[in-house]
Amino acid sequence: MPVNPAHTALWPAPYASEAVDATVHVPGSKSVTNRALVLAALASEPGWLRRPLRSRDTLLMAGALRELGVGIEETVSSSSSVAGGPEGTGEAWRVLPAGLSGPATVDVGNAGTVMRFLPPVAALADGPVRFDGDPRSYERPLNGVIDALRVLGARIDDDGRGALPLTVHGSGALDGGPVEIDASSSSQFVSALLLSAPRFNQGVEVRHTGSSLPSLPHIRMTVDMLRAVGAQVDTPESGGEPNVWRVTPGALLGRDLTIEPDLSNAQPFLAAALVTGGRVLIPDWPARTTQPGDRLREIFTEMGGSCELTDYGLVFTGSGSIHGIDVDLGDVGELTPGIAAVAALADSPSTLRNVSHLRLHETDRLAALTKEINELGGDVTETADGLHIRPRRLHGGIFHTYDDHRMATAGAIIGLAVEGVQIENVATTAKTLPDFPDLWTGMLGTSGV
Template identity: 45%
Template sequence: MTTRGYSPTSTSAPTEAPRGAYGAPTAQSPLSVTIPVPGSKSLTNRELILAALADGPGRVESPLHSQDAHRMGDALRALGVGVERVPGKSPFGDDLVITPRKTLTGGCTIDSGQAGTVMRFVAPLLGLADGEVHMTADENALHRPMGAMIKALRDLGVDIDDGGNWSLPFTVYGRGHIRGGELEIDASASSQFVSGLLLAAPRFDVGLHLKHTGKRLPSLPHIEMTVEALARRGVHVERPTSTEWIVPATTPRAKTISIEPDLSNAAPFLAAAMIAGGSVTIPGWPPHSTQPGAQLTDILSLLGGKVSRRGGAVTVSAGQTIHGVDLDLSAVSELTPTLVGLAAFADGPSSFTGIGHIRQHETDRIAGLVNGLRELGCGAEELPDGIRVIPQAMHGGTWKSHHDHRMATTGALIGLGVPGVTIDDIGTTAKTMPQFVWLWQKMLAGE
């Protein structure tokens, strides 16, 4: 059960995730534990971008230290921004001091790895750089949608050579500025296209008037998160309609920003109480948050969990049963893998819809979840824009992570109630939570 270098009795949070196959431990008794989780990836990477464009040095406290966040730091360093680690108060790693540059530097290559936020948030910055910048990604991430961003930047006058493929890799020939102005975009494939443009827009010559033209816009809370992050730095975005944003030309203020715990990464831990029994508490839960994970308290209640809040912490306790539900998850699609894992233990079928776009995440999450459940004996069907789960008795087997961190954590969640589940590569959790196995084992040990 213990994986390379990961002891449940260790007191210091690891900085790297274990690699390879992981035998998911089965819960032997009800849980009763408080588990802190590291900072939000979504907030960390937004604040790093804004700090890099600010009017002076700033500090990001309690940031997430993970593969995605490190890719963002490396991308900004390549563009000439200072990103320095300094001691902080978080048990999960140092704070970051960001020293911006008035003009970003080119002449570099940026590897976004598996990180969608790096692909979509850094791409607009490349037009602000003075010189040529080549952007690429891991081979198994080159399929992720970038066409809408490439078209948007071209419409803004940015010179991009993508070889005619409308995807990564591509090269941007930056001129040190982007004029900005009015722009239409179809961001149906990812709200990150909108967020990436909004984050860079204050540094455009005339700001940006952005309009989404598609029929749907997924993950709206993430756009609200971006707008709120801009407002904290003195950039006030006008909203003439629900799919239209006007960003003024200005310079974001340098600030010290503290990052909230990652509420979506808290999801498998809170859900664990509903499968194993007992209760799990997450401390530091913000009273208000734009993170999609903030909706977990309502969603887990619908599934039969008993949810309470006290002293800045959220506790989920097991109810008498897990209920089958029919939910539209279009606003909180990143919670889908955890909720599907819970639904496999429910008292009836569940349907999760509004999530067709998650076919284009790290993997096709809909196909991956359906196939994974079927291989363990649970009934599951693909819907045009979602998943239907038909609970049946499950057995052990290999749970495939498909290079996807949330697929891996869902395998661990299912393993709590199904002996003999092995996750083929637990190392994928390093993308957003390298401490996952360590925390999971401490949770089961009651520490």
């Protein structure tokens, strides 16, 4: 198979010769966009998604739902609104639910949300649905979803792998009911079952049996979005049993939803303010959100910055100093690469804890961060559940990404303070953050807010 030139190209990470002072408009949240697409596809009436993220992961989700018969119409307007939509570009997707049908083939790429959220949807389709994806997707755990769906009445062929590729033999309905799963390797196992549960005949009762549950904010996001379209959900936070979520069967409403900016994708830009002692404004930062990225306000403030949430957005300012941090990132593991990059530039050591599940993400992020930072002269060691980072004077070199978008942005952060860093396959950022190189160089070229 020929190698995509973008995968081997080296991108010179821009070095910041002065403090940044910029406004960065961060595209919509991948996590919200893909959950919203699934819920809109399962609704009883059409819905709108305003300002959706257009990236590889979300386009794979939209394409998969189209394969199953769902109508998704894309509208772009340069006027102030689209059919009553928000100010801005006016981009919107209109989702037209339909009877889910097979045979169909779904390409998941390497998108965890697609490979985990759509098998339950496929179980509701009338006909077989085959799931396949990138080579790395075969290595990512899917057994929690597969085993649970079988308990709930689905027929799935995976040749005993507990992973892709697989075929879901949809029968047009699914019994649902109680099921126990170990979601300690991915909270997406829980979200996957909850999202489709209102369409199961008996709804669902999901009981997590593992010792730990990473990324709880993402489950809270799923629950909030379900409730917003009319689903009845009982959770541990609402007085239910610990580690148990119940969804009652019922029709879902079509919504007109404006997608929040992706706060996790705001991370490298906030880090730029911290690393350069500058100032960055992220417009439309929500005052209340379930996105894990909102915790950056706390973490990066502890590492030496300050922030102010205004009516216009979040203003983050670096102090000119970067401090090490000892932090539990179990709920916000996706932020680990960017935090590790900043920690490598700090004035004291850092320990990043409770993120062993990152070994099963787009790549083994703990091993990758250790190798790449150390090859630039750093001193990073893996622990049982995270990383210990002792800052050292770094030098230029090639920073490999392993087809992982957050590795690419981590390398770019280091490149702000270290001359000669080259990012291999920066194009992988298109997975969740389209046009990252242009956004990055634009930030550095902006003289004021």
